[in-house]
Amino acid sequence: MPEPGSTFFPVLTVACEQTEVLLFDPISSKHIKTLSEAHEDCVNNIRFLDNRLFATCSDDTTIALWDLRKLNTKVCTLHGHTSWVKNIEYDTNTRLLVTSGFDGNVIIWDTNRCTEDGCPHKKFFHTRFLMRMRLTPDCSKMLISTSSGYLLILHDLDLNKSLEVGSYPILRARRTTSSSDITSSGSSSGSSGPRAVGSPCHQNDSGPLSEKHLSRSSQREGGSPRNSLEVLTPEVPGERDRGNCITSLQLHPKGWATLLRCSSNTDDQEWTCVYEFQEGAPVRPVSPRCSLRLTHCIEEANVGRGYIKELCFSPDGRMISSPHGFGIRLLGFDAHCSELVDCLPKEASPLKEIRSLYSHNDVVLTTKFSPTHCQIASGCLSGRVSLYQPKF
Secondary structure, eight states: OOOTTOSSOOOEEEEOSSSOEEEEETTTTEEEEEETTSSSSOEEEEEESSSSEEEEEETTSEEEEEETTBTTSOSEEEEOOSSOEEEEEEETTTTEEEEEETTSEEEEEEGGGOBTTBOOEEEEEEBTTEEEEEEOTTSSOEEEEETTSOEEEEESOOTTSOOOTTSSOBOOOEEOBOHHHHHSOTTOOOTTSOOOOOOOBOOOTTOSOOGGGOOGGGOBTTBOOTTEEEEEEOOOTTOTTTOEEEEEEEEOTTSSEEEEEEEETTSSOEEEEEEEEOOOOOSSTTSOOOOEEEEEEEEOOOOSTTOOOBOEEOTTSSEEEEEETTEEEEEESSTTOOOGGGSOOSSOEEOEEEEEEEOOSSOEEEEEEOSSSSOEEEEETTSOEEEEOOOO
């Protein structure tokens, strides 16, 4: 849907498996238009850039830009990825479009210089097993999840600076902490505490990226260098000894936390987890840090094994909508839908189920809150889209 403040009528856009994009009026549920050949393969993601322009990405390896005022043709098609494109992010300040795909690449597109032939672009980052990529609301961090269970965080983000192998500092891989890890001594060797892991990023044969790769020119006086990389293995309940795949990645609308959907490597468990950002630079630019702390979690139904389920925060960040079998669950940090900062537990606590909504006859794979109206949309494997709104 268009972002808040739009002068256009609200539009619900639906990405479809068979090359199509559907547009609906979410208020009346009326079908507006079908872009029958939006791409040459499955459409994976849709992102509004302003109140009229939106971008779509596809398994056909391309990104397309569209204008709501002229939907009969694309504004342009962007070529640069070599495999399925899965994510689209946008920096409204610089008007830079950021995309990621299963080729492992994160690519930056300059929409300020867009023509019918496309946009100037550059490869920004590469990692193996890339699943999802997100920007924090203030675009100060980039988070990347992988199918091998790693979560990568680029701190003090500068999208104008391409990251080549060895040109960025790594802030040492660690496991995310629980509250008990913070208060215990750093010498603890238990499985719940921080532990070193290998970097999933491209490296040379000499081993993981280390302090010697940190160039003096990339450091800033009195703080961390731009685009410093942190590699984490997020703590997931019940998965400490088996590993997991981070299939869905979302960010709190106020930038306070990240929301992950994780599945075990054997696909027999699924979890929704919330991790609070712990701000503050390390003592030295290359000293160990751990930016995330598990605060809330809940086990999911694990229906539809192997399919990715996309979950989301509400616009105010007080609720989470999560696919749950043939429906969705609305989850809160407490039973009163309080702000996250008002109910941070000392130990990781269960998310509270506020309401369950079931109206599908197949596995729900995605759900989204409207940014402007009291509505939630959900979509299932067989193609049905449901809209929910509260009765006052």
